[in-house]
Amino acid sequence: MIHLRNLDPSLRQYIDNLGMGVEARGAIGGSIFWVEGNSGRDAGSGKDLDHAFKSLEYACARSHHDIGQRSRWARRNTIYVYGDALTEDLTALAQKTDIVGLGQCDGFHRGARLKGNHVIGTTKYSGCRLFNLEFLDDDAGGTTLTIPTEQSGIKLISCDFLGGPTTAVGLLITASAFFGMYGCRFLGSWNAGWSTACIDIGTGGGHGMEIIGNQIVNIHATGEAINVHASREGDDSFIKDNLIVAGQMTIDDDSDTFYVVNNNIISRGAATGASAFADVIDINAARAARNHLTASNIATVYPVLDVTT
Numbered sequence: 001m002i003h004l005r006n007l008d009p010s011l012r013q014y015i016d017n018l019g020m021g022v023e024a025r026g027a028i029g030g031s032i033f034w035v036e037g038n039s040g041r042d043a044g045s046g047k048d049l050d051h052a053f054k055s056l057e058y059a060c061a062r063s064h065h066d067i068g069q070r071s072r073w074a075r076r077n078t079i080y081v082y083g084d085a086l087t088e089d090l091t092a093l094a095q096k097t098d099i100v101g102l103g104q105c106d107g108f109h110r111g112a113r114l115k116g117n118h119v120i121g122t123t124k125y126s127g128c129r130l131f132n133l134e135f136l137d138d139d140a141g142g143t144t145l146t147i148p149t150e151q152s153g154i155k156l157i158s159c160d161f162l163g164g165p166t167t168a169v170g171l172l173i174t175a176s177a178f179f180g181m182y183g184c185r186f187l188g189s190w191n192a193g194w195s196t197a198c199i200d201i202g203t204g205g206g207h208g209m210e211i212i213g214n215q216i217v218n219i220h221a222t223g224e225a226i227n228v229h230a231s232r233e234g235d236d237s238f239i240k241d242n243l244i245v246a247g248q249m250t251i252d253d254d255s256d257t258f259y260v261v262n263n264n265i266i267s268r269g270a271a272t273g274a275s276a277f278a279d280v281i282d283i284n285a286a287r288a289a290r291n292h293l294t295a296s297n298i299a300t301v302y303p304v305l306d307v308t309t
Contacts, residue, residue, distance in 0.1 A: 030077040030096075031066050033059045037083020037112070049082070056086055056099070056114065063094040064125070076127070081112040087138065090118040093125035093154070101132040111158075119146040129155040134162065141166035149175040149204060158183045161198065168196040175204030177234075185215045186225075188245065193220035196227065197252075203231035209258075210238050217245040219268070230254040239263065249280060250293075256284035260291060265302070267295040277302065 033046040033053065040054035046062060053059045056079070063077045077097040084105045093099070101111025111132030117140050137144045144167060147154055154176060161170040161184070170186050173179055186198040198218045199211070216225045225246040226239065232255040240261045244250050248269035251260060260283045267280035280295045285303040293302040 030072070030075040031063065033063055033077070033079045035059045035079060035081045035083065035086070035112075037081075037086040040083070049080075052082070055088060056081055057088060057090050057092055060090075060092050060094040060097070060099070063097045064092070064123075067094070067096045081133070083112055085113040085115050085136070087115045089116040089138075090114065091121050092123065093120055093128040093130075095125050096127040097129075099128070099130045099133070101134070105134060117142055117144060119143075120148060120151070122148055122150050124150050124152070125154065126151070127153040129157060130159060131157045132159065134160040135170070136162045137167040139165060141168065143167070143169040143172045143200075145170070146172045147174070147176050147179065151176040151179070153178045153180075155180040155182070156184050157181075160184065161186045163188070163192070163194050165192070167194055169200045170194050170198045172200045172202065173206065173209075174202030175206055176209075177206060178208040179206065180210040180212070182210070182213050186217055188217035188219045188223075188225075193218040193247070194223045195220055197224040199226045201226070201228045201232055203229045205233045206237065207234040208236050209234060211240070211242065212238065213241045215243045217243075219245070219247050221247045223247060224249045224252050226251045226253070228253040228255050228258060232257060249282070251281055251283050253283045256287070258283065258287065260284075260288040262290045263292070265291055265293045267293075269295060270297045271295045 034049050035056050036049060036052035037054060040052035042053050042055050042058045044051035044053060046053040046059055059079045063079055067075060067077050079097060079099045081101050082103045105113040111134060113134040113136055115136045116138045135144050144161060163170060198216050218225050225244045234257055237257060238259045242263045244263055245266045248267060250265045250267050269280055271277045271280050281293060288303050291302045293300055
């Protein structure tokens with residue numbers, strides 16, 4: 001569930017109105033583009049649902065170019081996506097654009113499904129926000145969505161991730177500043193979860209990252225929920241208010257840079273003892289508070305309060 005207090009007012013507007021007329025309004029002052037994966041044509045104008053584009057990547061290219069015009073630099077565009085499931089490997093997003101999934105794909109999600117392995121290129125797509133989308137690996141293995149270096153301000157809001165039978169990582173983020181994830185779900189019981197991690201945070205600068213109010217579940221025997229590489233940098237990033245479940249290791253923050261606060265954390269494995277939790281959680285205890293941790297053999301508030309006189 002998304003806690004609206006964690007979102008800025010423009011995000012609250014979308015969450016409050018998705019499916020209730022927001023598609024007629026879009027981001028104030030910006031252009032609106034439409035994608036319909038079942039019946040759209042990239043030869044169309046994309047300006048209304050009857051002339052929708054077929055490809056999301058094509059719509060992203062149009063929006064990215066549109067917002068880059070001198071008179072439009074400070075505006076925000078919107079792309080609305082229908083079409084059950086769009087099978088394409090995204091390599092681009094769009095700067096200052098909200099990509100919003102509408103309708104429903106099967107019984108899984110209330111928005112559009114993107115099926116593929118998406119590796120976003122290093123063109124800067126500052127401020128792109130993705131709402132109400134479902135990411136499903138196309139069984140090629142590897143990583144479902146890769147957000148590389150040089151990005152800033154990319155947000156995922158109310159999105160779902162489903163693994164494929166050979167998927168190692170759901171989301172890979174590398175040196176992407178001000179990334180945010182709110183109200184998203186990693187459904188780790190789908191095809192046995194992710195063999196490496198639901199979320200893998202790579203090396204380099206990643207200031208201002210927020211992973212807040214999500215459900216992150218990975219039942220894979222060796223896969224983690226959140227993995228953070230040792231050389232990741234950023235002193236103002238938070239893992240907060242999440243439900244986190246893993247087969248063994250839940251959060252493995254080798255960088256010791258994240259503030260980890262007020263999470264409900266469950267490991268299906270065992271801690272090695274009442275005061276030794278290294279096999280179920282590895283975070284900087286000096287940056288942690290009020291986390292409820294349950295393993296198969298212990299339940300406690302983590303970090304454990306140690307009062308000395």
